[in-house]
Amino acid sequence: MSQQQPTPPVHQQEEEIDLREELEKYLRYWPWFVIGVILCVMLAVVYLKFSTPSYDTVASIIIKDEESKGPASEMEAFADMGFLSGMGTNSIENEIGILQSKYLMTNVVKELKLNVGYFEDSGIKEVEIYDKSPFLVQILKMDERRLIQDIEEEKGNAFRIIPNGEGFSFVNLETNKKTEAKFGVPFNTGFAEIIVTKNDLVPSLDLAEAETVILKFYTVENVEQKYRENVQVNLPAEKSSLINLNLQDPVKRKAQDILDQLVLEYNKEAIEDKNLVARNTASFIDERLAIINEELDSVEVGKESFKEANRLADIETEAELFIENASDYRKKSEEIGTQLELTRAMISYLESGNDYELLPANLGLEGESVNQQITEYNSLVLERNRVLSGSTERNPVVVRLDSQIEQLQANVLKSMKRLQANLEITQEDLRQQGAAIGSEIAAIPSKERQYRGIERQQNIKEALYLFLLQKREENSLSLAITAPKAKIVDRAYSSQDPVSPKSKIVLLAALILGLLIPFLVIYLRNLLNNKINSREDIERAVKDIPIVGELPRIAKKDTDIISSNDRSVLSEAFRIMVTNLQYLLVNTGDKEKGIKLFVTSTVKGEGKTFTAFNLAMTFANMGKKVLILGADLRNPQLQRYEEGARSFRGVSDYLVGNESTLSELTESSKLSENLDLISSGSIPPNPSELLRSKRMGELFAELEEKYDYIIVDTAPAMLVADTFLINKYADLTLYVSRAGYTEKKLLNFLTDTRADGKLHDISIVLNDVESANFGYGNKYGYAYGEEESGFWQKVKNRF
DSSP, rough: OOOOOOOOOHHHHHHHHHHHHHHHHHHHHHHHHHHHHHHHHHHHHHHHHHHHHBEEEEEEEEOOOOTTOOOOOOOHHHHHTTTOTTTTTHHHHHHHHTTOOHHHHHHHHHHHTTTTTEEEEEOOOEEOOOOSEEEEEEEEEOHHHHHHHHHTOOSEEEEEEEEETTEEEETTTTOEEEEEEEEEEEEOOSEEEEEEEEOOOOOOHHHHTTTTTOOOOOOOOHEEEEEEEEOEESSSTTTOOEEEEEESSHHHHHHHHHHHHHHHHHHHHHHHHHHHHHHHOOOOOOOOHHHHHHHHHHHHHHHHHHHHHTTOOOHHTTTTTHHTTTTTHHHHHHHHHHHHHHHHHHHHOOOOOOOOOOOOOOOOSSSSSHHHHHHHHHHHHHHHHHHHTSSSSHHHHHHHHHHHHHHHHHHHHHHHHHHHHHHHHHHHHHHHHHHHHHHHHSSOOOOOOHHHHHHHHHHHHHHHHHHHHHHHHHHHHHHOOOOOOOOEEEEOOOOOSOOOOOHHHHHHHHHHHHHHHHHHHHHHHHHHHHHBOHHHHHHOOOOOSSSEEEOOOOOOSSSOOTTTTSSHHHHHHHHHHHHHHHHHGGGGOOOSSSSEEEEEESSSSSSSSHHHHHHHHHHHHOOOEEEEEEEEEOOOOOGGGTTTGGSOHHHHHHOOOOOOOOHHHOOSSOTTTEEEEEEOSSSOOOHHHHHHHHHHHHHHHHHHOOOOOEEEOOOOOTTTTTHHHHHGGGSSEEEEETTTTTTTGGGGHHHHHHHHHOSSSSSEEEEEEEEGOOOOOOOOSSOOOOOOOOOOHHHHHOO
């Protein structure tokens, strides 16, 4: 015995059905999605075709940390001089700020002449050709204010060069003003004086190709601002000194040149900062050498004159014994004199009022604290100058550095004066010791003593002179050896594939957008739609009233009246409705004649007259004797389908008096021999009172004997009470709702009316249903016997 499979829970089945229904809401509009995808992909292809691709250009540099020199550093031999220690206080954030400074980018723009753009006009878009232009422009002088004014006044900044032999025509593309000029000869454009030359690096082009080149002029500030904003300076690692420079631009070569030139300008500025201390030291040494040279010449001339006047030859031999005792004194006296002279010179330099000037470093002063203060002072001055190059004197960092520099300058001056006082005391002590020694050599003639004084002065000047010469050579060597601050890791290189627009992403976005737009349209359409569209909408709102039929939407070119042997979808829909009615008419018992079908609706315009007339035609085509009765006494509409019906006497005339018989009021229809009709007749002032009369019952009783089916076209139920007054005569009430017209909330009126007993034996007819919502017709179709429609016709039917 086979085991029976368990039945899925009811709620699971409902969820599956709901999911399928939700998908069906969108899948039935599959042509929308296909067309949306095709259109969006086509637009994406057009966008990719006409957009200008941008490429990512990258350069990498390492900022050297000059505070952490190792033993192997090639600059180690000069580090003790202090000439290369000026950049040691930098931080990586400051260097990034300098790389992003306006000053550096302005130098890059001027160096590469980026304020002149070269473009090729392909007729669709302008493509920058940069270094591939057949012409080169050299700007001799530019009035940027005039250029800005011309652009604002729409006088244009774009020009075309049209060669004509040795010269060319310079055409303003905005005003069409033409200026004749020659290659290599300056001429004035109004805002600038320029020279146009042929580019020898580019193969000669014919005139037609050359005329496609467009020149555009920009202000340096605008170009600088553009690229300063576009250049990205990033740190790959937080504690690293490696810096990556990024620039996205349509022209690879141009972006590479900009980044390489930016690094070059940065190194130039860094080297300039390094050499600033050395140049100031060299200037100070040269000034002191000139003064000491004059003093040394004076001393040597005095010594020569003294020897000639006193006829002295070799005084050293005569005084050798005496001088030996004073050798220590002379040595100390010379050293103190040198130190005292240097100290006075430094004090004079400090008191000269040169604020924020670098101080000479490593001149040989023996005070270690003084040398350290001078080094710190120079480092702060360099830091201030570097920060000030990218900002103003109001910058808080500059203000703080100014305060530190002033305080340190005062400290240096104070230390120098204290050193001078100490040296003077030491010198006085040595002088007293010299006096004591002098008493021991009192026997030496006064001439010898005078000669020794002159010689002592000469030795002091010579020692100072040689010392300064040595320092000048060391300083010159430090100037000659200037290593760049930024070491280039990778020169600028560009990506092979564009970073924007990315074709794969654009096409994927187009595909998603092509699916999303129809989805949103359908979703919003369903969300905002408060109308009945399909039988499911009715079934959800009215679950206990049967739907007896669905009537398809009729195209404008098609007729809305069923004819004999009609095989259209409309006729098949009414045949199915008639079949469904047979099951509902079982409640009438054995009644085979006189079946009364009342057709009504909630409001006007829902198609009750259309339904009533075509239902009557369907029964008539089946060979049944049918009468269509116009019971809408207020707004009769049968004349729309039966020509001349408005002039017929009808129901109102019968109900008013006894002189009219039904035979006299009955008219044969021109559409079918089995169809008769009684129109509404004259529009009465009191239709409700007439419909309440006994004559109405007599009318139906008499008609039941003559006809198989009596189709009654009644008034809208929600607007007037006429239908409620005569509904008691109905065997079946057909309640017509129109898809896309009847509001869903009006179905509440139907349920309330049925609950109140105002209408009985109600069945719903859904009229004007789109093919996509038309029962099973949207999948299988009714007219299977006819020739199948083509693909595009099926697609068209979806809309």
